[in-house]
Amino acid sequence: MNGLLNGVRVLEFGMAWAGPLAARLMGDLGADVIKIERRDARGAGRGWGSQDTAEAERSAWQWGKLPGPTFRSGIFPDADPGQHPWNRAGIFNKMNRNKRSLCVDLKVPAGWKVFELLVRSADVLLDNLSPLGVDGLGIDAARMQLLNPRLIRVSMSGFGATGPDRNNVSYGPVVEGASGLASATGYEGGEPMKMGVAFPDPVGGLHGAFAVLAALWERERTGVGTAIDLSQLETYTSIAGELLLQTSVEGRPPPTRGNRSRRFAPQGVYRCAGENSWIAITVRSDKEWIAFVEETGVAALSSREYASLEGRRVAHDEIDAAIGSWTSGFEQGELAERMQRQGIAVSPVLTNKGVVEDPHLRERGFIVEWDQPEVGSRTYGGFPIEFSDRDRPQMCPAPGLGEHNREILEELGFDAQAVDQMERDGVIATSPTGP
Amino acid sequence: MARLALDGVRVLDLSDNVAGAYASRLFAVVGADVVVVEPLGGSPLRQAPPLISTPRAGRRPESGAFAYLHAYKRSVALNIGDASGRSAMVRLVARADLVISSFDGTPDIALARDVWLRAANPGLVHAVVSGYGLTGLKRRWVSSDLTDWASSGHLYITGFPEREPLQGGGPWAGYAAGLTTAVGALSAMLGARASGKGRLVDVGTMEALAGLHQWSLVHFTHQGVIKQRGGNRHVESFHPMGLQQVKDGWVVLGVSTQAQYESMCIAMELPELITDERFLTGGHRVDHGEEFDALIAPWLRARTRAEVVEAFQAARVPSGKVLTLDETLADPQLEARALWVTPERFGLRAKMPGVPFAIGGERPLFREAPQFAADTLAVLLEAGMAPAEIDKLIAEGVAAARTEVEA
Numbered sequence: 001m002n003g004l005l006n007g008v009r010v011l012e013f014g015m016a017w018a019g020p021l022a023a024r025l026m027g028d029l030g031a032d033v034i035k036i037e038r039r040d041a042r043g044a045g046r047g048w049g050s051q052d053t054a055e056a057e058r059s060a061w062q063w064g065k066l067p068g069p070t071f072r073s074g075i076f077p078d079a080d081p082g083q084h085p086w087n088r089a090g091i092f093n094k095m096n097r098n099k100r101s102l103c104v105d106l107k108v109p110a111g112w113k114v115f116e117l118l119v120r121s122a123d124v125l126l127d128n129l130s131p132l133g134v135d136g137l138g139i140d141a142a143r144m145q146l147l148n149p150r151l152i153r154v155s156m157s158g159f160g161a162t163g164p165d166r167n168n169v170s171y172g173p174v175v176e177g178a179s180g181l182a183s184a185t186g187y188e189g190g191e192p193m194k195m196g197v198a199f200p201d202p203v204g205g206l207h208g209a210f211a212v213l214a215a216l217w218e219r220e221r222t223g224v225g226t227a228i229d230l231s232q233l234e235t236y237t238s239i240a241g242e243l244l245l246q247t248s249v250e251g252r253p254p255p256t257r258g259n260r261s262r263r264f265a266p267q268g269v270y271r272c273a274g275e276n277s278w279i280a281i282t283v284r285s286d287k288e289w290i291a292f293v294e295e296t297g298v299a300a301l302s303s304r305e306y307a308s309l310e311g312r313r314v315a316h317d318e319i320d321a322a323i324g325s326w327t328s329g330f331e332q333g334e335l336a337e338r339m340q341r342q343g344i345a346v347s348p349v350l351t352n353k354g355v356v357e358d359p360h361l362r363e364r365g366f367i368v369e370w371d372q373p374e375v376g377s378r379t380y381g382g383f384p385i386e387f388s389d390r391d392r393p394q395m396c397p398a399p400g401l402g403e404h405n406r407e408i409l410e411e412l413g414f415d416a417q418a419v420d421q422m423e424r425d426g427v428i429a430t431s432p433t434g435p
Numbered sequence: 436m437a438r439l440a441l442d443g444v445r446v447l448d449l450s451d452n453v454a455g456a457y458a459s460r461l462f463a464v465v466g467a468d469v470v471v472v473e474p475l476g477g478s479p480l481r482q483a484p485p486l487i488s489t490p491r492a493g494r495r496p497e498s499g500a501f502a503y504l505h506a507y508k509r510s511v512a513l514n515i516g517d518a519s520g521r522s523a524m525v526r527l528v529a530r531a532d533l534v535i536s537s538f539d540g541t542p543d544i545a546l547a548r549d550v551w552l553r554a555a556n557p558g559l560v561h562a563v564v565s566g567y568g569l570t571g572l573k574r575r576w577v578s579s580d581l582t583d584w585a586s587s588g589h590l591y592i593t594g595f596p597e598r599e600p601l602q603g604g605g606p607w608a609g610y611a612a613g614l615t616t617a618v619g620a621l622s623a624m625l626g627a628r629a630s631g632k633g634r635l636v637d638v639g640t641m642e643a644l645a646g647l648h649q650w651s652l653v654h655f656t657h658q659g660v661i662k663q664r665g666g667n668r669h670v671e672s673f674h675p676m677g678l679q680q681v682k683d684g685w686v687v688l689g690v691s692t693q694a695q696y697e698s699m700c701i702a703m704e705l706p707e708l709i710t711d712e713r714f715l716t717g718g719h720r721v722d723h724g725e726e727f728d729a730l731i732a733p734w735l736r737a738r739t740r741a742e743v744v745e746a747f748q749a750a751r752v753p754s755g756k757v758l759t760l761d762e763t764l765a766d767p768q769l770e771a772r773a774l775w776v777t778p779e780r781f782g783l784r785a786k787m788p789g790v791p792f793a794i795g796g797e798r799p800l801f802r803e804a805p806q807f808a809a810d811t812l813a814v815l816l817e818a819g820m821a822p823a824e825i826d827k828l829i830a831e832g833v834a835a836a837r838t839e840v841e842a
Binding site: 065093166181185187193196247264280343353361364366378 | 569573589638641647650666673753757768
């Protein structure tokens, strides 16, 4: 285990994706991440309240099909929520490996006391709640740093802790709209388009992780913690700085570009043999264009007018048609390898299956498998960085709800009887309250 | 002014792609001294779109990408392929914490460079960002932003189901790879500070982006489902979760919980939808999306973006306007948060994001992206080179320096 962050303790109040991802990166790197979970287990992705299962839907399910609507959102292994659905939700489990779970009621004094002790022992407290959620829990930076002046307190809300929209409730797609980036995305001349995933979440999460690391670096010098008020809206606009700059100078946004490039031509996504099979191609120079045309052997592409970038831009539609009719005769993987041998930037358009099965990612050690109680052995995307020691992080399975209650409380100095009492009183739990 | 988080940290950026430049920009905005080491022909990013006119007569349009990505940094022009250029580079590396570099299809050259860079400074962290990484079957593959979206599984799931897969509206695959690189590099630096031992950090964009799937990969590994494109809708479990048309454009709705759903129905004065069997859960509403949208369209289309979002946010329903980029530039929330800076070389109305987050509320003073070779003299002098040595490098055509007069 590479353990770059060994000895760092992170407390996470993470909802959905951005916060859990930031904390997961730190957990992968060796930090002790404790996920503090609500007694009703809501909002963390433990099945999104889909415990109410429909037996008829379950029995009708087959591998490869979307499950019935009632229990679809948890992405349970083999579409089976099991006895404890909150411990089987694939969407929770992939986001929360390398963490421990403490399920504690912070609204009662005994629970708050546990939490205060934890805060005193922690290096980082991270959330991606709205400022209203932060106030509701009483975990604002000022209050937390009174308990622990060395604490790094990062909030990663949708809009930031100040400003007129600070209290807006937000998910990733809302930020795609508010940032202008949905409008910048789309087929040529088409309507605004969201990304296939809620891209603002990982963009915000990665910025959050970087900010925490920088604050840890600073604390070595200053000895005191700090507060970071991160707005997912701002981090998302920050990946479009050049488009915003262009818009400010020209007075209007550039038109949507579909799959084309503002720098190279041709560039596009073309059909391959087979159903819904595609290939992405970018020809980045006149020299690459010559090699590309030669490899295709398509006479229509060898026009002298296409020798220059300008010529290819003007005739992009015709070129696309000729390339598309040629590529449609080939299997995507075979074609990509052929073109890559000529040094041309081509990739098959991989599905989720294609990514999981990709031999390159497997050789790199990105695709991982872990065996988890109540789940069994499953395959997941792993840690996306290779260090020189070729030492990818170990994958500890995602915790069951409250799985580490007792372990953590005993570390904090509670004896077994006190823990038992808290269990009986419902201060801590391993199954959710409520419907 | 208080010190910034990474004050005293020195970063050298040898990269020539968006990913490397955004990684080093992140270091710059938290206080590191970042020097872009450009080849004598200038960084290729200086040609990257968009090319934007400047108000000064006779000046060619300049790259908005370079102006944005390399803001807050300095520039040195040095040919590190030349032996004396390399020895000058070694002087810089000896006192650096981090070098960021990139490659495209040439891992062997990148690895050879890693050997002499880290020999010059055993505590150095060297982060290398590329399309596919330094190891593995596809390490010699070349890539573009489009092919990065394709290889990582994001392209296939973006766009309308009946049309071809669609890329993002900007080089965001590169930005995300840059973010991953920065996280890897800074964690390796924390390790190096403790142990004195530097590291190579190897980030492939395909892999970095493949690590940013919400539930796509799990859909396949848990249920065998091939995730499909859904246009502006969520295709599996949630609805409405995406764009909806209103009177004056589009809004985004993001309903995931039952409480949010009920609040939305009540806000629209359509309480009967709550108990309608077709719409009981998000999954049901996905399956009956067309019917559902037809029922809420009259309410939405009679209202503006502002009216819809005000009503829904008052009911705590996640929602927001879809702004165009010019509207984003005028957005009161971003204005109130002081996000914008003005790179004056493009005129006084030019605006771009400055610092994406402020640690302890501290931000560096805005500094425009450097002119080519603007800091060669200062940086080489700081590294302890004698003026005569520097003159010799310039005379031999191994380094270039821009003088005040030229600037």
